[in-house]
Amino acid sequence: MKKSVNKANALLIPLTLVFVLLFIIPFFVLFYYSFLTRSSGQVVPSTPYTVSSYLRFFEDSYYPRVVGRTLWLSLLTAGICVVLGYPVAYYITKARGYWKTVLMVVVILPLVSGVITQTLGLYGMLTSYGPVNNFLMWAGILKEPVEFLGTTTGVVIGLTQGFLPYMILTVMNAIQAIPDNVLEAADNLGANGVQRFFLITLPLSKTGVAAGFVLVFGCCLNSYTTPLLLGRGKISVIGTAIYQQAMELYNWPFASAIAMILIALVLVVFALGNTLPGVGGRKKAVSG
Amino acid sequence: MKKLFCLLLTLALALSLAACGGSKERDAEDASGNAGGDGASPFQDETLVVGVWGGTIESVLRESVVTPMEEEFGCNIELVLGGTSERKAKMYAEVDNPSMDVLFLNIYESKQAVDDGVAQEVDSSLSNFGSLYDFAQTGGYGMSIMGLGIGYNHELVTEPITSWKDLWREELKGKVALSTMPGFENDAFIALTAQAWGLDLKTQEDEVFAKIAELGPFPLFYNDLDELFLEMKQGVVLAAAIFNSYSNDYIEQGFPVTFVYPNDPGAILAKDTIVIAKNTAHEALAKEFVNRCIGVEAQTAYAENIFFSPCNKDVTVADEVAKKLVYGDDVKTLVTLDWDYILEHEDAWTDQFNRMVEGN
Numbered sequence: 001m002k003k004s005v006n007k008a009n010a011l012l013i014p015l016t017l018v019f020v021l022l023f024i025i026p027f028f029v030l031f032y033y034s035f036l037t038r039s040s041g042q043v044v045p046s047t048p049y050t051v052s053s054y055l056r057f058f059e060d061s062y063y064p065r066v067v068g069r070t071l072w073l074s075l076l077t078a079g080i081c082v083v084l085g086y087p088v089a090y091y092i093t094k095a096r097g098y099w100k101t102v103l104m105v106v107v108i109l110p111l112v113s114g115v116i117t118q119t120l121g122l123y124g125m126l127t128s129y130g131p132v133n134n135f136l137m138w139a140g141i142l143k144e145p146v147e148f149l150g151t152t153t154g155v156v157i158g159l160t161q162g163f164l165p166y167m168i169l170t171v172m173n174a175i176q177a178i179p180d181n182v183l184e185a186a187d188n189l190g191a192n193g194v195q196r197f198f199l200i201t202l203p204l205s206k207t208g209v210a211a212g213f214v215l216v217f218g219c220c221l222n223s224y225t226t227p228l229l230l231g232r233g234k235i236s237v238i239g240t241a242i243y244q245q246a247m248e249l250y251n252w253p254f255a256s257a258i259a260m261i262l263i264a265l266v267l268v269v270f271a272l273g274n275t276l277p278g279v280g281g282r283k284k285a286v287s288g
Numbered sequence: 289m290k291k292l293f294c295l296l297l298t299l300a301l302a303l304s305l306a307a308c309g310g311s312k313e314r315d316a317e318d319a320s321g322n323a324g325g326d327g328a329s330p331f332q333d334e335t336l337v338v339g340v341w342g343g344t345i346e347s348v349l350r351e352s353v354v355t356p357m358e359e360e361f362g363c364n365i366e367l368v369l370g371g372t373s374e375r376k377a378k379m380y381a382e383v384d385n386p387s388m389d390v391l392f393l394n395i396y397e398s399k400q401a402v403d404d405g406v407a408q409e410v411d412s413s414l415s416n417f418g419s420l421y422d423f424a425q426t427g428g429y430g431m432s433i434m435g436l437g438i439g440y441n442h443e444l445v446t447e448p449i450t451s452w453k454d455l456w457r458e459e460l461k462g463k464v465a466l467s468t469m470p471g472f473e474n475d476a477f478i479a480l481t482a483q484a485w486g487l488d489l490k491t492q493e494d495e496v497f498a499k500i501a502e503l504g505p506f507p508l509f510y511n512d513l514d515e516l517f518l519e520m521k522q523g524v525v526l527a528a529a530i531f532n533s534y535s536n537d538y539i540e541q542g543f544p545v546t547f548v549y550p551n552d553p554g555a556i557l558a559k560d561t562i563v564i565a566k567n568t569a570h571e572a573l574a575k576e577f578v579n580r581c582i583g584v585e586a587q588t589a590y591a592e593n594i595f596f597s598p599c600n601k602d603v604t605v606a607d608e609v610a611k612k613l614v615y616g617d618d619v620k621t622l623v624t625l626d627w628d629y630i631l632e633h634e635d636a637w638t639d640q641f642n643r644m645v646e647g648n
Contacts, residue, residue, distance in 0.1 A: 043380030062643055129522050150508055233468045233509025234645055244642075247373050248470050249635055250380070 027263070034256035043250045053257035063241065063258070067265070070237040073152065073227075074220035077159040078167075081216045082209055084160070085167035089208075090201070092168070093175045107165050115162055119229045122158050123149065126230070150232035158226040163219050167212040174208020175201065214273035218266055238262050331363040331573045338577065339378070339388040342369035344537065344594045352589035353580045363573060372397055379406050379565060386565035389574045392431065394472050396627040398561035399427030407563035408571075414579045419600045421619060428561035429578050430599035432533070432590055435555035435614045435622050436476050439535040440527035441520050442546040451552040452484040455527055456502060463526035464503045465519070468511045469641040470634050476556045477529050478637055479625050483553040489629075493640070501644050509645065517543050531558060536595040536612040549621070555614075557622035560596070591615075 034053055036045035057063045092103045110118055125132050128145040136142040148154035178201060186196045224239030231240075238258060246255035340349060346369055354365045368375075368388060375391050382388075383406045393401060401407035410417070410429055417425065424430020440449050446459060455464050467473040482489040482496045489496055507524050510516040517538045519525040532555070535547035549555035562581055564574045580586055587598040591605050597613040598605075605613070614622060 043377050060639065062639065062646070065646070127522070128524060228511075232507075233511065234506070236642060236646065244470075244638065247377060249638060250377060251635065 030256045030259050033252050034260050036253045038251050038253050043252070045253045050253075053253045054261075056254060057257055057261060066236050066238060066241050067261070069152075069235070070221060070239075071265070073156060073159065073237065074217045077156055077163065077220045078213045078217040080156065080160050081164050081167040082213055085164055085212065086171055086209065089168045089171035090175060093172055107168050110161070111165050115225050116229075118162055119158055119226050122161060123229055126154055126157065149230055150234045152235060154230045155227050155235050155237075158230040159220050159223060162223075162226055163216045166215050166219065170212035170215060171205060171208040174205040174211075178204045210273060214270060217269055217273075221262065221266055221269070329361040329363070331361040331570075331576070333362065333364070334570055334573050335364040335366060336390065336570050336573045336577060337366045337368060337388045339368045339370070339375040339391040341371070341392065345596075348589050348593045349581075349586075352586040353577065357577065357580060361573075361576075365577065376401065380404070383565075384567055386567055389565055389568040389570050390577055391563050391565065393428065393561055393563060395427070395557070395559040395561060396472075396631055398563050399627065400631065401563055402427050406566050408566055408568075411575060414575060414582070416579050416583045416600065419584070419602045420582060421599055421601055423557075423624075424559065424561075424582075424599035428563040429582050431560040431562050431581055432587075432596035433599055433614050433619060433622075434531040434533050434558040434560070434597065435549055435618075436473060436529060436531055436558055437535075437547055437549045437555040438527055439520070439530045439545045439547045441523065441525075441544055443544045444523050445526055448546075449527060449548055450550060452480055452550045453552055454550070455529075456499075460526055461503070462505050463507060463524075465508050465510050465516060465525040465528040466500075466503075466506060467529075468509045469645075470638045472558060473529055473531075474641065475630050475634060475637070476558075476625060478641075479630060480553055480556060480623075493633075493637075497640050497644055501647065504644075504647075506645070513538065517545065520545055532612070532614060533595045533597070540595075549618075554621060554623040557624045559599070 033045055035049045035051065037048055037050055037052075039046050088107070092100060092107070095103055124130055126148040127133070128147050128149075132148070133142065133145040137145065148157065182204070183196060183200060186200050191199065222239060223237065224243060227235050227237045228240055231237075242255050242258050242262070245251045245258065338354075340346060346367060350367065354367065357363065358365055372393050375388065376393060376397050378387060379391055379401060391401075391407070398407065402409060407428065410425060412418075412425070414429075417429070420430055421433075424433075438449050438452070438455065442448075447454075447457075449455070454460075466477060478496060478500065479489060481487075481499055482492070485496075485499055487496050487499070508515070508519060510528070513530075513534055516525065516528060516530070520528070521543050530547070532547055532549070535545060539545055539547065562578050564571065564578065568574050582600055584600055584602050587600040587603045588605065590596040591598050591603060591613055592609055595609070595612045597615055597619075605615070610616070
């Protein structure tokens with residue numbers, strides 16, 4: 001028994017090394033940079049140590065507003081993904097055979113195509129002269145084209161499209177984990193389809209919903225490409241603010257400070273998510 | 289445990305073989321590249337890494353300089369494509385051991401890099417150096433001249449645009465696109481707005497930004513020219529501050545856009561510049577590369593193929609091409625901005641610009 005545990009641990013070594021090399025070390029470098037001073041005419045920051053970058057973030061109301069906007073966009077997107085993703089996940093779980101495979105491919109395909117391809121495709125769809133506006137006008141829903149691009153609506157549509165598969169796959173896992181005999185027991189005890197869904201399936205899959213919500217929320221919080229392209233440079237979020245400071249103004253200490261604040265926010269969100277009923281512990285979820 | 293060890297060993301072996309394969313392929317390529325050389329090339333098998341923009345610039349550079357040099361010297365010239373901000377960041381971060389030997393930068397980035405000691409001073413002994421215009425001999429080697437002017441949709445704008453102030457016409461309200469901030473176009477636009485409206489940028493910064501905000505709501509802040517010209521064609525954008533070379537490239541493709549050099553205060557001088565990294569290990573090859581870039585052949589190719597105006601005074605082009613360039617005496621009409629002042633304030637301007645965008 002002990003031997004097999006050691007083997008399992010050994011398999012984790014490559015991933016651990018990659019994780020330490022690509023995440024832990026850069027994290028501490030960023031943390032260190034956030035306390036350095038930007039030198040005139042230099043990209044790499046230097047001493048003296050200072051907290052001025054953190055102070056600047058909170059002194060200028062622009063950056064807290066950017067954080068607020070990012071949080072709002074992320075919450076909205078995660079919420080929409082729950083509403084749209086749950087029925088799809090439920091339907092796919094119940095589907096059988098070839099049809100289920102087709103549905104799974106449709107869900108997974110956007111993840112394979114990459115965020116830039118997806119976003120550019122959506123860009124073409126959402127222009128004022130694109131198919132979405134043309135259809136809405138043809139159907140008589142709109143009298144004149146609506147500008148989706150460069151607006152919060154456009155960015156939320158893009159983020160939802162990009163991250164919906166994560167929600168669907170997470171919820172699907174949770175629904176599939178419900179033992180068939182539990183549902184059969186509900187049937188035997190006289191529950192109809194609606195009761196079975198609301199009293200059995202939904203409570204037992206809330207772990208997946210919460211996990212999907214936190215996953216989509218975290219992804220939105222870090223997003224850069226979608227707000228940049230669909231926001232047309234008008235919707236600033238934390239990702240675009242960090243890029244502007246780091247890669248265009250070379251203010252690495254300030255960019256690092258914003259990144260640290262972002263990481264802190266993500267940790268807070270995950271910690272809060274962990275306190276949600278059914279998320280913190282498996283036992284509790286099963287018993288719920 | 290034994291199985292795991294075997295697995296890791298197999299993986300390591302596979303990676304080693306792949307690396308050897310790649311190396312052999314490279315060697316073969318080098319050998320074939322040297323087929324036309326005389327075998328006594330001073331740059332045989334040397335690799336020069338050049339950071340440059342992609343797209344049509346890459347194509348014309350490859351055709352006019354890279355391929356001929358590789359064939360002649362048996363060297364390898366690797367182009368790293370991308371924007372200047374990443375290149376500049378790398379150059380500063382890797383000053384002691386640069387990963388790029390030669391870098392294409394814009395007018396103020398190159399000057400700053402030379403001033404900061406991360407790029408070499410120009411070498412006036414290069415055979416083509418004396419043919420450069422005077423302003424192309426400082427702060428790096430001038431590669432091409434561009435003028436920042438106005439491109440507008442001539443099918444939808446009723447009266448021709450002739451001055452920068454025309455952007456504030458009522459019919460253009462909400463239809464003028466600016467680029468993303470920071471960047472040459474917007475840095476220059478802030479400075480020229482002050483000049484056009486008689487404002488002192490040093491004491492009336494808020495008024496200058498208020499004036500720019502009057503152009504809003506902005507349809508987009510572009511960082512991609514395909515997007516900009518598509519929206520100009522569709523009428524979402526009617527006018528934008530843009531470089532002559534890029535405009536002419538799209539006009540050639542049939543977009544209904546006219547480019548003008550506006551007055552008050554005039555079109556703004558921009559210059560693509562080449563610098564050599566301070567501590568490059570391939571200095572001689574880098575200088576040979578730069579010398580070819582500023583030579584008549586490459587400069588003519590730039591002018592004829594992508595309408596980038598030559599920095600070399602000896603270049604002559606047909607009248608049809610000359611019309612699309614900042615050429616000959618036109619060069620003297622371009623306005624040079626106080627880039628030292630602009631760069632000093634770019635951080636603060638970016639914050640102010642961000643707030644303006646938020647309010648639009």
